[in-house]
Amino acid sequence: xxxxxxxxxxxxxxxxxxxxxxxxxxxxxxxxxxxxxxxxxxxxxxxxxxxxxxxxxxxxxxxxxxxxxxxxxxxxxxxxxxxxxxxxxxxxxxxxxxxxxxxxxxxxxxxxxxxxxxxxxxxxxxxxxxxxxxxxxxxxxxxxxxxxxxxxxxxxxxxxxxxxxxxxxxxxxxxxxxxxxxxxxxxxxxxxxxxxxxxxxxxxxxxxxxxxxxxxxxxxxxxxxxxxxxxxxxxxxxxxxxxxxxxxxxxxxxxxxxxxxxxxxxxxxxxxxxxxxxxxxxxx
Numbered sequence: 001x002x003x004x005x006x007x008x009x010x011x012x013x014x015x016x017x018x019x020x021x022x023x024x025x026x027x028x029x030x031x032x033x034x035x036x037x038x039x040x041x042x043x044x045x046x047x048x049x050x051x052x053x054x055x056x057x058x059x060x061x062x063x064x065x066x067x068x069x070x071x072x073x074x075x076x077x078x079x080x081x082x083x084x085x086x087x088x089x090x091x092x093x094x095x096x097x098x099x100x101x102x103x104x105x106x107x108x109x110x111x112x113x114x115x116x117x118x119x120x121x122x123x124x125x126x127x128x129x130x131x132x133x134x135x136x137x138x139x140x141x142x143x144x145x146x147x148x149x150x151x152x153x154x155x156x157x158x159x160x161x162x163x164x165x166x167x168x169x170x171x172x173x174x175x176x177x178x179x180x181x182x183x184x185x186x187x188x189x190x191x192x193x194x195x196x197x198x199x200x201x202x203x204x205x206x207x208x209x210x211x212x213x214x215x216x217x218x219x220x221x222x223x224x225x226x227x228x229x230x231x232x233x234x235x236x237x238x239x240x241x242x243x244x245x246x247x248x249x250x251x252x253x254x255x256x257x258x259x260x261x262x263x264x265x266x267x268x269x270x271x272x273x274x275x276x277x278x279x280x281x282x283x284x
Contacts, residue, residue: 008064010038010091010110010164013083017045017073019097020054022207027058029100031065035107041066043083046073077182081174084167092167098207099162105203109164112197120194121170123163124203138163138204141187141196146245148191153241153256158183159206160196169193181237181264188240234264 059065109122125138141148161183173189175182242250
């Protein structure tokens with residue numbers, strides 16, 4: 001593969017806020033990839049810790065890094081979209097500040113995409129390194145658009161948004177507005193453009209503390225999203241599927257949608273009680 005750094009093939013996007021504790025590990029993980037033909041765009045969402053200093057030090061030592069500091073916090077989802085919308089390379093991938101990768105991750109997945117036009121994206125298997133669930137988190141999505149969408153509705157694995165995708169297709173799949181289950185909504189959108197390949201090799205190590213229900217709840221409350229949207233976070237996914245596939249798809253998969261929404265409601269109800277409990281304790 002070409003290592004011509006003046007014409008990068010891939011944009012690696014790192015949205016971050018107050019990531020001083022973990023950012024060096026992910027930066028080293030990406031900069032030490034065997035595949036070097038990429039640019040790394042960091043969008044700092046107004047960090048108040050030493051994230052800026054760390055990023056600027058790395059940027060001075062590696063010309064592939066483009067560090068951007070937002071003048072004010074633009075919101076979690078807007079920061080992720082900001083990087084994706086700026087990308088001009090053939091391929092794009094998001095990374096999180098508390099993850100890390102094997103050194104051949106990018107090389108292996110770019111090779112798959114370069115040799116298979118039917119794949120819109122490719123990812124190696126992922127595991128959580130700090131959670132109870134140590135099972136592989138990535139799932140192949142091959143078949144008709146409805147079949148692929150049903151697969152991701154059934155297993156609800158958000159790790160697939162960290163695959164390497166064709167940039168044009170990824171940009172057409174951006175979601176705006178409500179934060180609820182935005183990763184799953186992106187997956188439903190992007191699977192329209194092709195299949196998702198999973199390399200059966202663990203090369204991506206995720207933190208279970210990433211974009212959690214806690215950060216989701218905080219985002220929703222700060223942005224004054226109505227209570228109904230908070231307590232039923234998967235309703236936007238349900239509405240998207242009805243819009244794309246019609247009510248026949250919804251009724252055929254009614255149990256799946258019921259399980260998805262009820263689990264989401266239980267999850268959020270639990271975190272709301274925790275949030276209120278901590279709030280009352282801190283007031284004493």
